Amino acid sequence: MTLARRKLLQLVGLLGAPTVFLLFFFLCPLLIMLVYSFLTPGLYGGVEWQFSHLNYGRILGWANTRYEKFDPVFLSIFLRSLRLAALTVVTSLLVSYPAAFWISRMSPGRRDFAIFLVTLPFFVSLIVRLFAWVLILRPTGVLNQGLMGIGLTSEPIEFLYSDFAVILGMTYVFIPFMFLPLYASIEKLDVAQLEASSDLGATRFQTFRKVVLPATMPGIIGGGIITFIPALGNFIVPSVLGGAKVLMIGNLIEQQFLSARNWPFGSALAMLVMTAVLVLLVVQLRLARREEAS
Amino acid sequence: MPAPLEIINARKVFRTPEGGSLTALDGVSLKLATAEFVTLLGPSGCGKTTLLRTISGFETLDAGDILIDGTAVTQLPAHRRPVNTVFQRYALFNHMSVARNVGYALEIAGRDKREIRTRVGEMLELVGLTGLEKRTISQLSGGQQQRVALARALAGKPKLLLLDEPLSALDKNLRQKMQQELKALQRELGIGFVFVTHDQEEALTMSDRIAVLAHGQIQQIGAPSQLYQSPANLFTADFLGESNLLPVALDGQSARIGDGQGFAAARPAGAATLLLRPEALGLARPQGPALSFTGVIRETYYTGKDHQVALETPAFGTLHALLRSGSTPLDLGAELTLHAPADDLHLIDEVAP
Structure with a gap:
């Protein structure tokens, strides 16, 4: 057996199992969703094996039959989801960036402890943590009590069931996702480069703009993407903290599958989210390539 | 024309994590002549890097002043100082x-x-x-x-270029080439260079003047040949090049080493140390007054044109000598007598502990 053949066999042996696993458990369900999104909904759930493009028509505008009608509300919920997910990325970046800087400058022991604290919320059930936020934000909650106590407001403010509550909740949930990639790139930052920049005449702000920001950009983009994707499809946070007022695309999909029992329409909505994510990933890949080439 | 760099009585004390204090700069003063290449030389922890960082502005002085081109920059942040590193x-x-x-x-x-x-x-x-x-x-x-x-x-x-051990990461050949290029570049540009290194050979090759630092103080500053031939103290003598240091007793007119040999030295009576560089010792007895050392060869290294010899003597312990390769066999264990001319010997007014 030649060396090249042996290497190839080794590679197949190593990658075979994970490839089969990924194909079966990730790609197949996605393909099933894709096929379902072009079928007709069954009367009592499930699907009828008859081609239909009206699931997409209901979202995007051409459906105009007696039962299947275009409704702009779906697109506006989708756009709201994009907006809320983007805002979540921005707020968690604003929190994580200085935090990552601060932690990266700590002594090794305290640093490990601080990172442990950042990931600590992972160890408690998501639902429990979100209900804790309900207790904080509700009209009789800690926040309102405090604000009224110091006299900033006489009436309790409606924090709950608003965009604010959803963004707050999602930021809270996704901060570790943003923090860890950011921290990885900030920790690698060479302090000598910052000194070199100031030695060559740059103010702190110029150094930040020209050295720190570009050097940590991979972390910002990486963290942004792995925050944005689950935030876009999230339905737990908006259903606990957004209530009926702040519906996101994830809630809509969940309803189609579990309450409305319209699997094809739910699949079509899921494909919409999928497309948005893929577009984002392609754009990021392009940007990364261009950066490498330049 | 103002000096490109002047440091006046610089002091810097660091707090250690254990709560103690560490004096990195203990009253350092230094003045560069126009277009001068000055090397700060010393072992690690001697304060040379701290001194460089206070010039570039990354460390602030506790006391003292720094002037660049006649202008005080002591209070200026790094990005506003006309120096680059x-x-x-x-x-x-x-x-x-x-x-x-x-x-x-x-x-x-x-x-x-x-x-x-x-x-x-x-x-x-x-x-x-x-x-x-x-x-x-x-x-x-x-x-x-x-x-x-x-x-x-x-x-x-920049008005002044600071170099913080820039050649330490290069291999030997490249380092030597860069040393020559740096020196040539400095002459061409005509600006002051302050070069930090712990490599004495590098310092001797490149510098107009060398400042030897230890314990936060400048031990001696001068031209490379001056530092090598007439070090002011034991630290400089020991740090720059190889040296044999022999205690001597002075009586006003002459000096006497441990085994009773003497030579003329018009110095006040007391104790001092004699510096004998390895290359001062030779096989041939010179004309005129000389010191002679007889001992047993303990080690020899052949370096191409020379032999490094470690000679164990009864009175002085091991002496290091650099001998021209010649016809004399240098066998381990053999007895050998080496001579040093006694008319131009350098004495250090300090006694080895």
Whole structure:
């Protein structure tokens, strides 16, 4: 057996199992969703094996039959989801960036402890943590009590069931996702480069703009993407903290599958989210390539 | 014309994590002549890097003053000081091209693009990297990165260039080549260089003057040959080159070493130390007064044109000698007598502990 053949066999042996696993458990369900999104909904759930493009028509505008009608509300919920997910990325970046800087400058022991604290919320059930936020934000909650106590407001403010509550909740949930990639790139930052920049005449702000920001950009983009994707499809946070007022695309999909029992329409909505994510990933890949080439 | 750099009585004390204090600079004063190449030489922890960092502005002094070109910069932040640094591990911006690295100071100063491009071209030509503008830092060898760091530090026309052990990461051949190039470059540019190193050979080769630092103080400052031939104290004698240090007793007119041999020395009576460089010892007995040492050869190393010999003597312990390779066999264990002319011996007014 030649060396090249042996290497190839080794590679197949190593990658075979994970490839089969990924194909079966990730790609197949996605393909099933894709096929379902072009079928007709069954009367009592499930699907009828008859081609239909009206699931997409209901979202995007051409459906105009007696039962299947275009409704702009779906697109506006989708756009709201994009907006809320983007805002979540921005707020968690604003929190994580200085935090990552601060932690990266700590002594090794305290640093490990601080990172442990950042990931600590992972160890408690998501639902429990979100209900804790309900207790904080509700009209009789800690926040309102405090604000009224110091006299900033006489009436309790409606924090709950608003965009604010959803963004707050999602930021809270996704901060570790943003923090860890950011921290990885900030920790690698060479302090000598910052000194070199100031030695060559740059103010702190110029150094930040020209050295720190570009050097940590991979972390910002990486963290942004792995925050944005689950935030876009999230339905737990908006259903606990957004209530009926702040519906996101994830809630809509969940309803189609579990309450409305319209699997094809739910699949079509899921494909919409999928497309948005893929577009984002392609754009990021392009940007990364261009950066490498330049 | 004001001195390119003047340091007056600089003091700096660091707090250690254990709560103690560490005096890094203990009253250091230094004045550079125009276009002078001064090396700060000393073992690690002697304060040389701290001194350099206070000049560039990364450390502030607890007391004392720093003047660059006659202007006090003691209170100025690093980015407003007219000095640039070549860093130990270069600290190049690896997300930028070679050209942007070199042009960084000008970009920050807001010069126009054409001017920057011209200057970058000049600088790369100066360091012999013409045509590599578009390369990224990771595509360069260690020696090339070194040159980019140099070009970057010089592009903004600093009044003074600081170099923090810039050659320590290079292999020996390249290091020697860079030493010569740096020296030539400094002459060509006509600006002051302050070079930090712990490598005494490097210091001797390149410098106009060397300042030997230890325990936060300048032990001695002077031309390389002066420091080598007439060190002012034991530290300098020991740190610069190999040395044999023999205790001597002085009686006013003459000096006497341990085994009773004497030589003329018009110095006040007391104790002192005699410095004998290895190359001062030879096989042939010189004409005129001489000191002779007989002992047993313990080690020899052949270095090409010389033999390094360790001679064990009854009165002085091991003496190190550098002998021209010749016909005399240098066998381990053999007895050998070495001579040193006694008319131009250097005495240090300090007694080894």
